[in-house]
Amino acid sequence: MKGKTMTSYARLAPFLLAASLLAACGGGGSDTPAPATAPGSSGPVTLSATAGTTQLLPGGTATLTGTASDNSAITWQLAQGSPGALSAATGASVTYTAPASGLSAPTPVTVSATAGGATKTVTLLVHPSPGTPGLSLLAGSLGSHTIVDGTGTAARFGSIGDMAVAADGSLAVVDFKKLLPVVRRIGATGAVTSIPVPAGEDPVFWAVHALGVAADGTAWMVRENGVLGTLLRLGTDGNVSAAGGPQPELLGATGLVAGAAGELFVQTTSYSACALYRVTDQGAVALLAGGGCGAPLDGRGAAAVFSAPSDLTRAADGSLYMVDDEQIRRIAMDGTVTTIVPRDSAGVPVLTFPFRPRSIAARPDGSLALLAWDAKEQVVWSVAPDGLATVLLRRPVVPVVNGTSRRTDFALVRSDAAGRLLLATQGEIHVLQGSTTTLFAGLEDDAVADVDGAGAAARFVDPKYVASDLRGNVYVADQPVYYNQPVGFSNDRGLYVRRIDTSGNVTTVIRNAQFGRPAGLLADQGGNLYVVEQNSLNGRYRMPGGAVYKIGPDGTTTLIAGTLAASGSVDGKGPEARFVWPTFAGIAPDGTLYVNDDGGVLRKVAQDGTVTTVTALPDDVARAPDGKRYGYDGETVYRIEADGSRTVVAGSKGMEGTVLGPLPGALSAPIVTDGMLGPTGLHTFALISNSAIVKLVLPH
Numbered sequence: 175m176k177g178k179t180m181t182s183y184a185r186l187a188p189f190l191l192a193a194s195l196l197a198a199c200g201g202g203g204s205d206t207p208a209p210a211t212a213p214g215s216s217g218p219v220t221l222s223a224t225a226g227t228t229q230l231l232p233g234g235t236a237t238l239t240g241t242a243s244d245n246s247a248i249t250w251q252l253a254q255g256s257p258g259a260l261s262a263a264t265g266a267s268v269t270y271t272a273p274a275s276g277l278s279a280p281t282p283v284t285v286s287a288t289a290g291g292a293t294k295t296v297t298l299l300v301h302p303s304p305g306t307p308g309l310s311l312l313a314g315s316l317g318s319h320t321i322v323d324g325t326g327t328a329a330r331f332g333s334i335g336d337m338a339v340a341a342d343g344s345l346a347v348v349d350f351k352k353l354l355p356v357v358r359r360i361g362a363t364g365a366v367t368s369i370p371v372p373a374g375e376d377p378v379f380w381a382v383h384a385l386g387v388a389a390d391g392t393a394w395m396v397r398e399n400g401v402l403g404t405l406l407r408l409g410t411d412g413n414v415s416a417a418g419g420p421q422p423e424l425l426g427a428t429g430l431v432a433g434a435a436g437e438l439f440v441q442t443t444s445y446s447a448c449a450l451y452r453v454t455d456q457g458a459v460a461l462l463a464g465g466g467c468g469a470p471l472d473g474r475g476a477a478a479v480f481s482a483p484s485d486l487t488r489a490a491d492g493s494l495y496m497v498d499d500e501q502i503r504r505i506a507m508d509g510t511v512t513t514i515v516p517r518d519s520a521g522v523p524v525l526t527f528p529f530r531p532r533s534i535a536a537r538p539d540g541s542l543a544l545l546a547w548d549a550k551e552q553v554v555w556s557v558a559p560d561g562l563a564t565v566l567l568r569r570p571v572v573p574v575v576n577g578t579s580r581r582t583d584f585a586l587v588r589s590d591a592a593g594r595l596l597l598a599t600q601g602e603i604h605v606l607q608g609s610t611t612t613l614f615a616g617l618e619d620d621a622v623a624d625v626d627g628a629g630a631a632a633r634f635v636d637p638k639y640v641a642s643d644l645r646g647n648v649y650v651a652d653q654p655v656y657y658n659q660p661v662g663f664s665n666d667r668g669l670y671v672r673r674i675d676t677s678g679n680v681t682t683v684i685r686n687a688q689f690g691r692p693a694g695l696l697a698d699q700g701g702n703l704y705v706v707e708q709n710s711l712n713g714r715y716r717m718p719g720g721a722v723y724k725i726g727p728d729g730t731t732t733l734i735a736g737t738l739a740a741s742g743s744v745d746g747k748g749p750e751a752r753f754v755w756p757t758f759a760g761i762a763p764d765g766t767l768y769v770n771d772d773g774g775v776l777r778k779v780a781q782d783g784t785v786t787t788v789t790a791l792p793d794d795v796a797r798a799p800d801g802k803r804y805g806y807d808g809e810t811v812y813r814i815e816a817d818g819s820r821t822v823v824a825g826s827k828g829m830e831g832t833v834l835g836p837l838p839g840a841l842s843a844p845i846v847t848d849g850m851l852g853p854t855g856l857h858t859f860a861l862i863s864n865s866a867i868v869k870l871v872l873p874h
Contacts, residue, residue: 219290242289253284279646301856314866317619320830329366384427396427418457429486448480478511489536516563580619624654632680639695639849646676694758701727720756751785806851808843
């Protein structure tokens, strides 16, 4: 549910908003009245003191103004321990200057004004330097499956379908974004560039599949329309043109390689044919081997039978090697097909059930690189010309949990002209040297379990809510158990709160598997957390009913109001109150909580547990330290102006994935809930993008 306004910004410390209110009304919390006046006198002196601003950055200034009813002189003084300096000790107004450096957390400053025996205090808050405007990582994984151009791990792939290596070491890739293909070039240094869909082509029907690269760097691919296939030429200049007209033989292309004489070889697997064709650069098609699909049968030309061709490579001697269902087939240039049986040193075939070949690549030394899986592991073999198979890489398959997997297994293997092997998952390309893989381009999200640690080493599985205590700590409500459930049975029950401290270290501070469904998280500067609990059946089915809890710094949990045992919009105190689908709306300076409930009902929850229904959110709730309200729709962070309009301050519409650096950058939260964005200071925010916690600094 994108586009929701984030109403939880008043999770800011009560102290923070109180600073604004006290200054606005000309006072503080420790005012001292003037002594009693003797009969016949003019009465006690009244004193007001205000600040032009209460929120400051290092080196910032605030003008303090005071007025005494008897016009007596006003004396100003910084409270002991308050950093900064005053421009004068007396006067109707003075200037406070915040320290230029040395602050690591928001720091309160108290200034007292005294006149005629009366005292007023003004409370200011000096925030640490926000840093350079932009997006940066606080903690977690930045990996994702989407289309983002960049170099190396700054690039993102949606779902790599095919990959070819050029003579200069560059790559061409058919990638997919939400089932729509995107052709991409990858330079020898890992720079990834997407090729625009040609003018006049409908992206929805730009169905490009098999891809190969010729010696001159030209990429060839097959585009399908569901009935026919057309050979396309992608020049090194990025221009795309058709080579010949649509051909029925090219439907269902699953592999394409370039020959030495400029010809192309295309293998197909469709409802009508499992075949290998020789294609000229003008699009003329001739059968080399195969025809109808069936049980594998060696032979020449149309006498050979393929079962399900899925990958194709060309050796230095011109022969072709094909992954055909569970077998490896060799096709000579005269169309003769033979089955290759790789064996280990004991003579045992390595492709026995349940191992299935996935991809194959011919290397310059005449050997083959063969990628195969079973249910437990994925293996890359080097297969010598005599069929001897030697293991190059063996690693466990990535578990598919709850029907999904953020990380994926190797699906393609390719060799460059130097014999270097490249392995591709859906979202990453690795270089295999010896038995070691090195990430070359792309980055998948590997957060399948919660991991404490420093910054980028930490992992969040399914972060839902963020909150800040304005002392430099950010709290995150995570759902690590989601990826430990049977397929189709997600479980978002349990309270798992992670803290990111001022140095970026992540620790788990609350782990309560018996908690219901968390529906909101707030924090105050006193170190207290507030959590909304919604009812659920086994953590899988949302049920009416809810409660609000306070968790102290020592971990003590106290029910404030509500119960899971019953539901309804019923005002009352403590467990007598009833909620339907409660979520947090914010917290007031005095600690009063506000809860959004079913049907747009707004509930006020006092610290003593008294719940009342109110008609509107107070003006001082759900505002950032700069006095503005902000929202997050999963792609952009926006400021809500006084007239209700929205001004985008970070992120980009239509860009998926997380792109850090200068604004606007890119953000991605596929499922958006209230509480995924929260202020951490003046002009700074923490937000959730995929499974990462990101810091946003606005211009200041």
